[in-house]
Amino acid sequence: MEPVDVYHHNTYIIGFSAISKHMAMAPERATMIRFDSVMRERGTDFGTMFARQLWNMSFDYAFLDVFTQH
Numbered sequence: 001m002e003p004v005d006v007y008h009h010n011t012y013i014i015g016f017s018a019i020s021k022h023m024a025m026a027p028e029r030a031t032m033i034r035f036d037s038v039m040r041e042r043g044t045d046f047g048t049m050f051a052r053q054l055w056n057m058s059f060d061y062a063f064l065d066v067f068t069q070h
Helices: 029-034 036-042 061-069
Strands: 016-019 023-028 053-055
Touching: 023 061, 029 036, 053 061
Parallel strands: none
Antiparallel strands: 016 023, 023 053
C-alpha cells in the first residue's frame, strides 16, 4: 500500500460575486496574504478574504490574472 494525499488535489478555489457597485474576488487566504503589499501599492479596495473591483473604474484584467494564476 502506498500513502495517498487525499487533501491536496492541485485545485485552486476562487469565488466571484457581483453587485451594483463592484465585483468581489475571493481567492484562497494564502493568495490574499501573498499579494497584500501589491494590493496596497495599487490602491485596491480589499479585506482579509476578498478584493473589490469597482465597476466605475477600468476593469483590471491583469490583477484578475494575478489572482487566478497564483
